Amino acid sequence: MGESILLTPVDLVKYPFLPEAKKYVAELGIDLNDLGELESIVDRAKVRIAATFEFLAHMQNQAPYKKSEVEIAAFPVAAFVVAGVKDKTLAERYALSEAKKIYNYLLDEKDNVILGIAKFFEWDINPSKQGPFSYTLHFVYYLRNATKGRLVHSPEWKLVNRQLDKGQVSVTKNEVCRLLQEEIKNYIEDRTKEEVTKIPQLLQDVIEEIKAEFLKRKPHLSEFDQKIQAEESEYPPCIMDFLDRTAKGQHLSHAERFTLVTYLLHQGIGVDRIVNLFSNVADFREDKTRYQVEHLAGQRGSRTPYRTYNCSTLQTHGVCVNPNDPVCKRIRNPLTYHLRKKSIKKRE
Amino acid sequence: MRNYAKHKFAEYYKMCLRGTQIEAPSHLKNREFGFLAFDKTSMFRHKGFETEEALNRSLSVVAPSDAYYSSAFYEHPEADMSKKDWLGADLVFDIDADHIPTPCGKIHDSWACNNCNFEGKGPPPERCPKCGKEKFNSKAWMCDTCLEFAKAETIKLVDMLMQDFGFSESEIKAYFSGNRGYHVHVESKTVLSLDSMARKEIVDHIIGLGFETEFHKLTEGNRVVARTEMPSWRGRIAKGLHLILSRVTLEELEAAGLKRGKARYFDDNRKELLSHLSDKGWLGIKEIGSETWKRIIQLIVHQQSAKIDTVVTTDVNRLIRLPGSLHGKTGFMKVEVSLSGFEGFDPLKKGVVFKEGQVVVDIVEAPEFRIGETQYGPFKRALGAELPTAAALFLVCKGVAQVVNGHV
Ligand code: SF4
Ligand SMILES: [Zn+2]
Ligand SMILES: [Zn+2]
Numbered sequence: 001m002g003e004s005i006l007l008t009p010v011d012l013v014k015y016p017f018l019p020e021a022k023k024y025v026a027e028l029g030i031d032l033n034d035l036g037e038l039e040s041i042v043d044r045a046k047v048r049i050a051a052t053f054e055f056l057a058h059m060q061n062q063a064p065y066k067k068s069e070v071e072i073a074a075f076p077v078a079a080f081v082v083a084g085v086k087d088k089t090l091a092e093r094y095a096l097s098e099a100k101k102i103y104n105y106l107l108d109e110k111d112n113v114i115l116g117i118a119k120f121f122e123w124d125i126n127p128s129k130q131g132p133f134s135y136t137l138h139f140v141y142y143l144r145n146a147t148k149g150r151l152v153h154s155p156e157w158k159l160v161n162r163q164l165d166k167g168q169v170s171v172t173k174n175e176v177c178r179l180l181q182e183e184i185k186n187y188i189e190d191r192t193k194e195e196v197t198k199i200p201q202l203l204q205d206v207i208e209e210i211k212a213e214f215l216k217r218k219p220h221l222s223e224f225d226q227k228i229q230a231e232e233s234e235y236p237p238c239i240m241d242f243l244d245r246t247a248k249g250q251h252l253s254h255a256e257r258f259t260l261v262t263y264l265l266h267q268g269i270g271v272d273r274i275v276n277l278f279s280n281v282a283d284f285r286e287d288k289t290r291y292q293v294e295h296l297a298g299q300r301g302s303r304t305p306y307r308t309y310n311c312s313t314l315q316t317h318g319v320c321v322n323p324n325d326p327v328c329k330r331i332r333n334p335l336t337y338h339l340r341k342k343s344i345k346k347r348e
Numbered sequence: 349m350r351n352y353a354k355h356k357f358a359e360y361y362k363m364c365l366r367g368t369q370i371e372a373p374s375h376l377k378n379r380e381f382g383f384l385a386f387d388k389t390s391m392f393r394h395k396g397f398e399t400e401e402a403l404n405r406s407l408s409v410v411a412p413s414d415a416y417y418s419s420a421f422y423e424h425p426e427a428d429m430s431k432k433d434w435l436g437a438d439l440v441f442d443i444d445a446d447h448i449p450t451p452c453g454k455i456h457d458s459w460a461c462n463n464c465n466f467e468g469k470g471p472p473p474e475r476c477p478k479c480g481k482e483k484f485n486s487k488a489w490m491c492d493t494c495l496e497f498a499k500a501e502t503i504k505l506v507d508m509l510m511q512d513f514g515f516s517e518s519e520i521k522a523y524f525s526g527n528r529g530y531h532v533h534v535e536s537k538t539v540l541s542l543d544s545m546a547r548k549e550i551v552d553h554i555i556g557l558g559f560e561t562e563f564h565k566l567t568e569g570n571r572v573v574a575r576t577e578m579p580s581w582r583g584r585i586a587k588g589l590h591l592i593l594s595r596v597t598l599e600e601l602e603a604a605g606l607k608r609g610k611a612r613y614f615d616d617n618r619k620e621l622l623s624h625l626s627d628k629g630w631l632g633i634k635e636i637g638s639e640t641w642k643r644i645i646q647l648i649v650h651q652q653s654a655k656i657d658t659v660v661t662t663d664v665n666r667l668i669r670l671p672g673s674l675h676g677k678t679g680f681m682k683v684e685v686s687l688s689g690f691e692g693f694d695p696l697k698k699g700v701v702f703k704e705g706q707v708v709v710d711i712v713e714a715p716e717f718r719i720g721e722t723q724y725g726p727f728k729r730a731l732g733a734e735l736p737t738a739a740a741l742f743l744v745c746k747g748v749a750q751v752v753n754g755h756v
Contacts, residue, residue: 139513140538143546152545160553161563165579167514248482255659295429316548316557317658 009068011113014105016075017098017188018120025073037070042206044074045081049210052090052097053217077203082192084199084207090214091192096149099185106177114176121183128170135176136168145182152312229267230338237322238314238334239263249280255309255317259334261296262308266335271297308335350413352707352751353744354386356737357674358411360701365408370672372400374535378421378435382667383412384676393667396425413676416667419533421540429665436540439547440668441554442660443501444529445494456489456715487746489715490528490678495695502530503690505654508554509534512580517687524695526675526682531668547662556581556653561645581649588648593622596647604647610640674701679741696720700738707740709733709749717742 012021075098082094106114111127111134118125124138143159151157163170171179199207235243242252242260252260264274275290296306310333314320322328327341364370373379381395381403392410397403407415418425419440423433459472463481472484506522509515509532519536542550552558564582566574574586601611613635614621660666669675669682680699697720711730716723719739727733732752735743743749 138538139550140542140546143542143549147543147545147549155558155560156563158552158558159549160556160559160581163580163582164512164553165514166511250482253659312558313545313548313662316552316555316662 045078095189103181133170234338236337361408380418380425384414415673439534441532442657452493459486556649702737
């Protein structure tokens, strides 16, 4: 990672993921036998994690702890505990909540801190005064983050709608902070997915506690985790169109086939049935088709099923057939079409 | 019937092995190669080479109808897909006449119904007008017109890569694909790690997808503030507006969604609009409201965008044709075009490999085509036609001719 910036302990409380924070804690030489000190660190770590899934018992005290070394040390402990729980959703939510907090701190910072943190991530960024824009950022670092999280769905973040000159994108200070939020989220998420070994007993107990509380709440966290499958009559227009054409033996483009197959797999349709669907197509070869479908299902090689592309991607490839469908207007991915349709019906 | 083609391809690759070898792609050891055999049933994938010599040797032994390498670098290029360990990928673009509507398709492309053999020109219809079936055998050819269309798109693309994205001339390589279009490879350390989502944003920028007028500050109050020398899309819109005022047809305006009256007005007042535009600004024209301007701008975006194949660029595990190799559908070579020499580049000359000899062929049918300086055809059941090697090979690769025995 990039060069370091001069930060005070007060700054490090805000940005505890920086290497300076680690150094600071190490230099303090916190006495692990001083149970009082250790307990407050672990407590603060719990508060940090609890905030991510509204685990109320631990939410009373959200303000940073008065002793900065305790607060700073709580961050790596929290990351360690999350890593110990080994739950992807928790890791993601935890990283997001830390990153959002940091975003709010960044908004009030001066150039040097913002640039310093951007340089830690090796961004090619420079201050510039051009109308409302305070910085220019190389498009690679811009895209790396503007295609993540919610940003990917808003037109003002699309590269085609930005000023792009010789590789540099003009961005406002707020936008830089928002992009840093994504970068930081990613960074913390990676840390919380690391393999943890040699877990001290005290932390093992915390891991068990957090895990139990989290699993209790997990089912209610978001629509996305729902596993309700669609009836055929509830398939989105694009999928209906592909099914129709396949049945007639017409040729589908690569992107169309990918979309159809991944969609059906997510709806729980078996590999055999999907392979059969293609049997009318002119150049059908059972073995080849099966190989491809199994690959997408994750039965060969990678083992994770491929996700269906987002509607915006399908629009890029000219695969989307009806963005004007009232349900289509309100979804980001064909997979949620039937869920959205149901919820609209309910309200009517 | 393709034996002759295989024989000529082998001859070419042997010649390379002995003489000027086909240049290996950068980072050779990390690339995957795939060779398509002439019998078409098998693609040898997951091949890797340590040296340029080994690559050339293998080409001369296999004599593939098509040779590809991965735009990606892998830790283990010869392993199965899931175990390759992706390290990064070049940014690649494909521009193919297939993706560009051209006027000549109607002339040289044809289809035949698989069921009743009914034939037609242009791209195949949804269903056969005679028997109603939907399976066709279609043939696409190339001519100067579609190759020029593809070239124009490629020039726009290269311009965007340099002006908008800031790639230097040394990072961009352009090639005639050997068939109906061009390939552009960007090799730059900065883009290697971009994932498919990020590449999609690059694609959208280039094809103008998702462009929304309000984010571009094209006007300020009543004045147009976009000027041709401005970077990126603002500059292109300004350029495009001047172009449209001097060239666009009434039909194009209506096709872009302008009401007939507005389109008429626009069409009738070009000169005045142009001068008005340079001294007063566009919103000051009361006959043309902001909705109409939006439509016009979308039309400009469409004209100024480069029509690339969206799938190729977003796929980070793509196999792309190896420069210097021959195209199985034409016998032409994938050959580099220098960025400065684009305008005068003639693919039907520079892509020719076999420049000597005559071959006697029986030709089923072929539209008119050109190779080098010579125009050939159209042919219909031409038996015993004597053609230069490149022309004969082209027809054999197209699957419409057979070499007469004893003339191989
Ligand atoms: S908006 Fe999405 S779901 Fe609807 S047709 Fe287009 S791609 Fe399919
Ligand atoms: Zn027919
Ligand atoms: Zn043509």
